Amino acid sequence: KQEVTQIPAALSVPEGENLVLNCSFTDSAIYNLQWFRQDPGKGLTSLLLIQSSQREQTSGRLNASLDKSSGRSTLYIAASQPGDSATYLCAVEASSNTGKLIFGQGTTLQVKP
Amino acid sequence: SAVISQKPSRDICQRGTSLTIQCQVDSQVTMMFWYRQQPGQSLTLIATANQGSEATYESGFVIDKFPISRPNLTFSTLTVSNMSPEDSSIYLCSVSLRFTDTQYFGPGTRLTVL
Numbered sequence: 360k361q362e363v364t365q366i367p368a369a370l371s372v373p374e375g376e377n378l379v380l381n382c383s384f385t386d387s388a389i390y391n392l393q394w395f396r397q398d399p400g401k402g403l404t405s406l407l408l409i410q411s412s413q414r415e416q417t418s419g420r421l422n423a424s425l426d427k428s429s430g431r432s433t434l435y436i437a438a439s440q441p442g443d444s445a446t447y448l449c450a451v452e453a454s455s456n457t458g459k460l461i462f463g464q465g466t467t468l469q470v471k472p
Numbered sequence: 473s474a475v476i477s478q479k480p481s482r483d484i485c486q487r488g489t490s491l492t493i494q495c496q497v498d499s500q501v502t503m504m505f506w507y508r509q510q511p512g513q514s515l516t517l518i519a520t521a522n523q524g525s526e527a528t529y530e531s532g533f534v535i536d537k538f539p540i541s542r543p544n545l546t547f548s549t550l551t552v553s554n555m556s557p558e559d560s561s562i563y564l565c566s567v568s569l570r571f572t573d574t575q576y577f578g579p580g581t582r583l584t585v586l
Contacts, residue, residue, distance in 0.1 A: 391573050402476075402564055403515075403577040410573070448514065458503040458568050459530075460575060462514040 361386045363451055365463035372439055373471050380434040380466045382449035387427050390452040393460070394423050394434050397446045406447075407434070411454070439470045474499050474567055476578035484584045485555055492551045493581045495565035500545045502570050506538070509562040509580070521548040521565075555585045 362385045372378055382392070391410045395403040407416045407423040409432070415424040422435040432449055446467045450460040475498040485491050495504070504521040519527040519540055527540035542548040552559050562580040569576070 393575065395577075400582075402579040403566075405574050405576065408574050450515075452573070456573075457520070458505065458573075458575070459517050459520065460505075460515075460566075462516075464514045 361389075361451060361453065361461050363449060363461050363463035365447075365449060365466050367466060368464065369467045369469075371469040371471065374439060374441060376439050376470075377435070377437050378439055378468070380436070380447050380449075380468070382432040382434070382463055384430045384432075384451050384461075386453075387430050388454040389427065390454050390456045392423075392425055392432050392449060392451050394421075394432075395448045395450065397448060397465070403448065436468075439468075441470050441472050443470050444468055474501065474569055474576040476565060476567060476576055478565060478578040478581050480581060481579065482582040482584075484586060486586055487556055489555055490551055490553045491555065491583060492549050493563055493565075493583075495548045495550070495578055497546045497567050499569065501567040503568045504542060504548050505566045505575075506540060506548070506550045507564045507566060507577075509564065511560065515564065518550070518563075521550075552583065555583075557585045559583065560585045 366381045393408045394406045409425040420437040425432045446465045448465045450462045477496045479494045506518040507515040509515045518533045519529040521542040523542045539551045564580045566575045566577045
């Protein structure tokens with residue numbers, strides 16, 4: 360059974376700092392991995408999607424990497440801003456391309472001005 | 473991308489009653505899903521909503537408790553039946569679009585059962 364773990368559970372950093380969020384999964388047979396952002400009282404916003412054949416994806420200040428063999432992904436946020444404060448979730452889709460996502464518990468990030 | 477709306481956005485219900493949540497998408501999607509997010513927890517998949525046929529439920533979720541309809545490509549409902557306080561959660565629908573694996577989520581319905 361696939362399990363997804365995110366470390367740390369919470370993180371507080373000063374504005375401008377670069378940071379890394381970690382995600383690990385137990386079954387390396389995945390179809391893709393997605394990183395989402397969740398703001399309080401709101402739904403999820405997709406940040407980056409990495410296909411199983413890819414190593415990384417970049418969008419603006421965000422860079423996500425995938426090491427499928429070791430069951431790990433990282434989300435790198437450069438030059439953090441207070442507006443980056445949110446909960447970040449990673450989710451994997453099984454290799455069967457069912458669209459079903461298995462989520463980690465999330466990392467709650469606070470960026471202090 | 474897709475714009476997804478859910479109704480209601482929140483509700484407070486009495487034990488033993490039922491609530492139907494609607495999910496409407498502005499584009500034709502390939503797959504629709506319903507997730508539950510219990511307080512302080514991450515998201516758990518309830519079921520895949522299939523157009524014109526019975527939904528496919530995940531382990532631990534049953535049709536009698538969470539009946540789902542999807543009459544067309546852009547609309548689905550989830551009913552939470554015979555509610556108890558343990559059903560207090562955020563319920564979210566999500567969709568995937570043709571030619572992309574990215575999933576889009578609705579804003580969620582925050583349900584409180586007293």
